[in-house]
Amino acid sequence: MKTEPSDFSIDDLKKARGQTTSWDGVRNYQARNFMREMRVGDEVLVYHSNADPPVVVGVATVIREAYPDHTAFDRKDEHYDAGSTPEDPRWYMVDIRLKQKFKRQLSLPELRELKGLSRMELLRKGSRLSVQPVRAEEWNIILGKTKGKDKDK
DNA sequence: GCCAACGTTGGC
DNA sequence: GCCAACGTTGGC
Secondary structure: OEEOOOOOOHHHHHHOHHHEEEOOOOOOHHHHHHHHOOOOOOEEEEEEOOOOOOEEEEEEEEEEEEEEOHHHHOOOOOOOOOOOOOOOOOOEEEEEEEEEEEEEEEEHHHHHHOOOOOOOHHHOOOOOOOOOOOOHHHHHHHHHHHHHHHHHO
């Protein structure tokens, strides 16, 4: 799951009540569909986009499955969508809780150098999906790398 | 700040 | 249904 740290960072998640947040504001159908596939207990990588450098910063756990994103109903919200109503919601969100903030983060350039990630959605040219699937192999490579880096320090 | 890639909108 | 115009994302 991508987030712009200037908007909501992993440190914001860490400071949040219960280290928990609802992932509202997703306004892309594909991303929404991936969120609807999430199940309680699923783990997600948290990624800082539009950062310098962009980095994978940690892991969070899904603690509530998809439910209507009420920010779409709020006229004053920047993500308001008149096409989404409480009776017939178009947009959904999940709740996640911080599991782990990496001591050493993995930057996008570092990810590109890793073997076995060439098919990863995040690394595809022009990839903009803010919620995207991660294959088990990719997950293991990334987590293994953050552990290795932790030891190095 | 630039711009490529992508999604959405709306005229036809 | 096509596609040009437009807006957004996000790396660089």
